[in-house]
Amino acid sequence: MSDRVRRFNHLKKCFQGIVLMDEPLSNHTSFRIGGPADYYVYPRNLKDLVKLVDFCHDEQLPRFTIGAGTNLLVSDEGFRGMVIDLSRGFHEIQHRGLIVEAGAGIRLKDVIRYCTERGMSGLENLAGIPGRLGGCLRINAGAWGCEIHDRLQNVQLLDSTGVLEKRDKIEIVSGYRFTNFAEEEILIKAEFILGEDNPVAIERRKESVLRERKAKQPLSLPSAGSVFKRPQGDFAGRLIQEAGCKGLRIGDAMVSKKHANFIVNCRLASARDVLNLIGEVRKAVFRQFGVELELEIHLLGFENT
Numbered sequence: 001m002s003d004r005v006r007r008f009n010h011l012k013k014c015f016q017g018i019v020l021m022d023e024p025l026s027n028h029t030s031f032r033i034g035g036p037a038d039y040y041v042y043p044r045n046l047k048d049l050v051k052l053v054d055f056c057h058d059e060q061l062p063r064f065t066i067g068a069g070t071n072l073l074v075s076d077e078g079f080r081g082m083v084i085d086l087s088r089g090f091h092e093i094q095h096r097g098l099i100v101e102a103g104a105g106i107r108l109k110d111v112i113r114y115c116t117e118r119g120m121s122g123l124e125n126l127a128g129i130p131g132r133l134g135g136c137l138r139i140n141a142g143a144w145g146c147e148i149h150d151r152l153q154n155v156q157l158l159d160s161t162g163v164l165e166k167r168d169k170i171e172i173v174s175g176y177r178f179t180n181f182a183e184e185e186i187l188i189k190a191e192f193i194l195g196e197d198n199p200v201a202i203e204r205r206k207e208s209v210l211r212e213r214k215a216k217q218p219l220s221l222p223s224a225g226s227v228f229k230r231p232q233g234d235f236a237g238r239l240i241q242e243a244g245c246k247g248l249r250i251g252d253a254m255v256s257k258k259h260a261n262f263i264v265n266c267r268l269a270s271a272r273d274v275l276n277l278i279g280e281v282r283k284a285v286f287r288q289f290g291v292e293l294e295l296e297i298h299l300l301g302f303e304n305t
Helices: 003-014 046-059 108-117 133-139 199-216 236-242 271-289
Strands: 018-024 036-042 063-066 072-074 079-085 093-096 099-103 152-158 164-168 186-193 223-226 253-255 262-265 298-300
Touching (some): 003 018, 003 046, 046 063, 046 079, 046 152, 093 108, 236 271, 253 271
Parallel strands (some): 063 079, 072 298
Antiparallel strands (some): 018 036, 093 099, 223 262, 253 262
């Protein structure tokens, strides 16, 4: 019996959640791109999650935590390790006064809806960001002058050894699309402190943000959102457009004609198509403006190519 099958059988026997082997990651990313993960698991609860962390440590198995699979490009060869998907658990949400506690597996839009209905303001500018809470916290997602860490009070996480830890905002370093959470730390839940406002007023602001997003972004084709971070004092989309890259295409990967900082999957784009297109865009922008664009999307599995 191979090690892969032995591990799979052990997980099926000792783990309460769902365990899949050789699961295509294209089924789990907003890009609809990506080869298979050796193991793809849905933990049911915190106890399950601790077991998985211990298992990966004992087996020296690389692991990666996923939520909605946005902001992510997975290689065509996939990931040689375990992908832990929090999307079927960790959905709890509750509040006391203006403090909201939510699990990392809940969709950000559901957090915003919950807060809006109860007259709690501060997150509505993030409406339309497609990720789950854990991923949004990890990259400090933001839009329209608001970042998710602006309202953060604390997070609970599993550290690299599987120990549960509570970390206050003051202990977290964050900035534009950046936090200092370690790659192997798994975010479990977070608390936010919000303001009070009329639910109707909050809803109006939220709908205005959604209209802006729909008008400016290519939401009809698979993508991973903004590909590059905003350069100091400028916008990546403007630089890419001015460098003549709007509509540039390699295979089925194309720089969006609607928003130049999006690469869309026109039909059957490969990860290699996307990566090559990223390289061409970077070269064109650097040639014209001397600016080195920094990736906002996360790359997974490319060390195996």
